[in-house]
Amino acid sequence: MTVPGPSPYDSDLPITLASWRTFCADQPPAPLLADHLLTGKDVRWDDPRLRYHGPLVMVKTPAIQDIIRLVQQQLRSNMGRRGSRYGLVLDGPSATGKTTMLQQAGRTHERMLRRIYPDDTDSIPVIYISVPSQVAKGRGASTIAEALCFFLGLPPTGDLAEIKTRLYHVMSKARTQLVLIDEIHNLRGAADINQISDYIKDFAELLPVTFVHAGLDAWKIITSGSRGAQAAKRYCCYRTQPFNRGTTEEKSAWLQVVATFDNALRLHNHQPEDLLPLAPYLHQRTKGYIGTLSQLISQAAQEAITNSTEKITEDLLGTILLDGQAENLDYGDEDCPDKAA
Ligand SMILES: Nc1ncnc2c1ncn2[C@@H]1O[C@H](COP(=O)(O)OP(=O)(O)OP(=O)(O)O)[C@@H](O)[C@H]1O
Numbered sequence: 001m002t003v004p005g006p007s008p009y010d011s012d013l014p015i016t017l018a019s020w021r022t023f024c025a026d027q028p029p030a031p032l033l034a035d036h037l038l039t040g041k042d043v044r045w046d047d048p049r050l051r052y053h054g055p056l057v058m059v060k061t062p063a064i065q066d067i068i069r070l071v072q073q074q075l076r077s078n079m080g081r082r083g084s085r086y087g088l089v090l091d092g093p094s095a096t097g098k099t100t101m102l103q104q105a106g107r108t109h110e111r112m113l114r115r116i117y118p119d120d121t122d123s124i125p126v127i128y129i130s131v132p133s134q135v136a137k138g139r140g141a142s143t144i145a146e147a148l149c150f151f152l153g154l155p156p157t158g159d160l161a162e163i164k165t166r167l168y169h170v171m172s173k174a175r176t177q178l179v180l181i182d183e184i185h186n187l188r189g190a191a192d193i194n195q196i197s198d199y200i201k202d203f204a205e206l207l208p209v210t211f212v213h214a215g216l217d218a219w220k221i222i223t224s225g226s227r228g229a230q231a232a233k234r235y236c237c238y239r240t241q242p243f244n245r246g247t248t249e250e251k252s253a254w255l256q257v258v259a260t261f262d263n264a265l266r267l268h269n270h271q272p273e274d275l276l277p278l279a280p281y282l283h284q285r286t287k288g289y290i291g292t293l294s295q296l297i298s299q300a301a302q303e304a305i306t307n308s309t310e311k312i313t314e315d316l317l318g319t320i321l322l323d324g325q326a327e328n329l330d331y332g333d334e335d336c337p338d339k340a341a
């Protein structure tokens with residue numbers, strides 16, 4: 001199996017085998033402050049510490065731990081099972097970390113297999129695809145098939161049955177175990193959910209493959225159409241949500257998240273645990289959305305580097321403009337673009 005070359009998506013999404021393998025490999029260590037002493041000069045756009053504070057850190061939240069455990073359970077139970085295999089759906093609002101959970105579950109499984117079978121360099125145990133936006137009506141199954149081909153570096157030529165045969169042979173030879181399908185809500189417009197369900201079901205029956213889907217309203221989408229009842233029997237649903245801070249346990253979970261970000265900061269005037277007293281403020285600003293929290297701390301840290309204060313304070317955090325939902329902006333009129341057309 002040849003690994004497809006770099007794609008324009010490589011830096012963002014691990015949707016080719018090569019970029020997925022890079023994503024699964026060891027991550028570079030955090031920069032050492034001793035290697036980045038202050039010079040008094042303007043910080044360049046490509047400064048390594050600025051870049052580091054962009055994605056910052058992946059927090060192993062309780063939800064990520066749940067998903068890793070659930071995916072492992074499904075994989076173990078599907079191993080050697082004949083006929084219908086069970087799958088998982090991650091459903092929840094935007095910025096609650098669905099994509100991150102899906103990718104981490106896949107990365108954890110792949111890294112575990114690589115540790116157990118270090119010489120097995122040919123297998124492709126995990127495939128990750130992301131459904132592109134604006135899937136045309138009737139093209140849902142083709143879109144999934146093409147994305148699988150894109151990941152595997154296969155030509156997406158021929159009709160759906162031919163592509164399925166090609167994919168089947170490659171996935172079977174590569175001992176694929178886990179297929180992660182992200183942004184499933186983009187199939188909403190495809191209106192051919194039965195065809196999609198059948199296409200996926202065929203793979204899950206022919207091959208020992210576990211499917212995990214993620215997206216907004218993912219459960220509704222997977223269980224819609226006349227095959228809905230069948231899908232509802234085959235998939236478990238995990239709902240993601242923002243962090244609450246009501247109970248002592250919830251407060252402690254949030255504090256843990258803040259502590260992980262705090263620990264990851266590489267700012268010259270930052271002292272360990274400086275962020276902890278700001279945990280209630282951070283929750284109030286972000287409404288408990290991990291995506292918003294990550295954006296807030298990341299931007300504040302980059303600001304602290306560029307303005308040379310090298311420290312995150314409540315005043316600095318207050319200057320960071322957050323996403324519209326966190327800033328309580330009204331949403332636009334759903335029909336607006338059509339009306340304008
Ligand atoms: N566990 C985490 N640790 C650190 N950052 C996280 C974590 N989970 C999510 N994020 C960050 O939050 C942002 C949103 O996360 P993600 O894309 O996973 O959410 P999502 O639920 O898939 O959103 P959408 O529904 O819009 O696709 C990303 O920038 C991601 O890096």
Ligand SMILES: [Mg+2]
Pocket residue numbers: 098099100182183
């Ligand atoms: Mg997502």
